[in-house]
Amino acid sequence: MTSALSTRPTRLSRLVLVPTVLACAALLAACGGGDGDKKPATQVAAKVNxxxxxVHQVNQVLQRQPGLKPEQVxxxxxxxxxxxxxQELAIQQATEQKLDRDPRVVSAIEAAKRDIIARAYADKVAEAAAAPTxxxxxxxxxxxxxxxSKRRIYALQEFNIEANAEQKAALQSKIPGLRNGEELASALKNAGIRFGARAVTQAPENIPMGALAELAKxxxxxxxxxxxxxxxxxxxVAGAKPAPVTEEAAKKAIEQFLLTDRKRKLVSDxxxxxxxxxxxEYVGTFANAAPVPAEAASAAAEVTPTVAPTAPASDALDAATLQKGLGLK
Structure with a gap:
């Protein structure tokens, strides 16, 4: 689930941790604020040595995160x-020490540049995605x-068991008749079979989609x-507590997920x-390497949609978590 930042960032991390959307704030600074401010308009927000x-640099940071209230501007x-x-002070010192010429820094800058340009192309392609009906x-x-509608919160006892073919066959027929995890643990210990176990409470969005479909039965x-x-x-399954999410509560999250999924598919296509x-043309050691089948890569990336309420007592959904659960964010 996503939540607002609750800790105050250190000064050097503010650039990353405190970006907000109110570009109008920087524009106000550029234009001199209110009617009583007689300062001339300028595009410079600060001079550092x-x-x-x-102001454009400030705007770029402000535009990355929406949601601030006017009184916070x-x-x-x-x-x-x-x-x-x-950041500027750090850059000036790094430049003075010629750190900007360090091969690792140059390589990182080039990688970031490539990523930004590629993302710009992806964003452009994704603009064609239609909103879901x-x-x-x-x-x-x-x-x-x-x-x-049939969402449940599961109390589970999970076992990962090391077993050969003969042991697997015997256990597959025996386990369904056991009354709980304690009985299985005891049987495995007596048989000298190695295993790992844990008790966990899981919401369906934290369970792989394939396993969830089976677990739901x-x-x-x-x-x-x-x-x-x-x-x-x-x-x-020690317990399965009903925790349904209504269609109305899920609507916005589903809408955002479907739109994001369409954008992803457009870019992928x-x-x-x-x-x-x-x-x-692949060369060197990559020339003979077998390519990864697209189907295998897709299956490996498949996870369960995250659609849980934002709080135990709420039916509201978090769209960002839905996207993240599906590997789209």
Whole structure:
């Protein structure tokens, strides 16, 4: 879940930790503030030794995070400017010590430049994404009952068991008949089988989507057993408390998620087309390396949508967490 910053950043970290959206604050500074201010308009927000910090630089920081109230404008814009002053002082010292010529710094700058330009292209492509319709939002809500209408909070006892083929076969038939995790732990110890275990409370958004679909079918007091290459994973559902999320409460988060997902797909499709039309040649040790199948990469990235209420007593949803849960942010 996302939350407002609750700690005050150090001076040198303000530039990163305190960006806010009120660009109007910097514009007010540039234009002289109110009617009683007779200072001439200027694009310089501060002078630091022989350097200057422009109003445009302040604006760039302010535009990164929305949500400030009007009464916070003046204080936050000054705090942002102070952060830029600290940054400028550090830059001046780094330049004087020729740190800007350090190969590692030069490489990092080039990498950041490439990332910024590539992101600009992705943002441009993503602008074509259409907002989801109310019907699409409802369809998504209805298609994920385990996340919304039939959402449950699970009390689980999880086991990762090291076992050979013979042991796996025996355990798969035995585990479903056990009454709880304690009985399984005792049986494994008596058999000299190595295992790891933990008791955990999980919301569905913290469970991989594939496992969640199976877990949603398991009742309290039942087991979900899956075989793996090195053994078994066994999950005992000690409790499953209903915690539904209404369609109205989920609406905004679903809308934002669907829009973000469409943007991601547009960018992905665009890059795919560019790769198909480009001449790409892998050399050196990369020439013989097997490419990762797109399907495998996609499956590895799949996680569960985060759609939990922002607080236990609330039905409100957090759109940013929804996006993060789906690997879109």
């Amino acid at each position: 022989s350097g200057e910090i422009s 003046q204080a936050v814009s000054r705090r942002v400017l102070d952060g830029l002053v600290d 109310p019907e699409e939002i409802k369809a998504y809500y209805d298609s994920k009952p385990e996340l919304f 398991v009742g309290e007091g039942q087991w979900l057993v899956k075989a793996g290459p090195a053994g078994l994973s066994a999950i005992f 665009s890059i795919k087309k560019l790769r198909e039309s480009a001449k790409i």
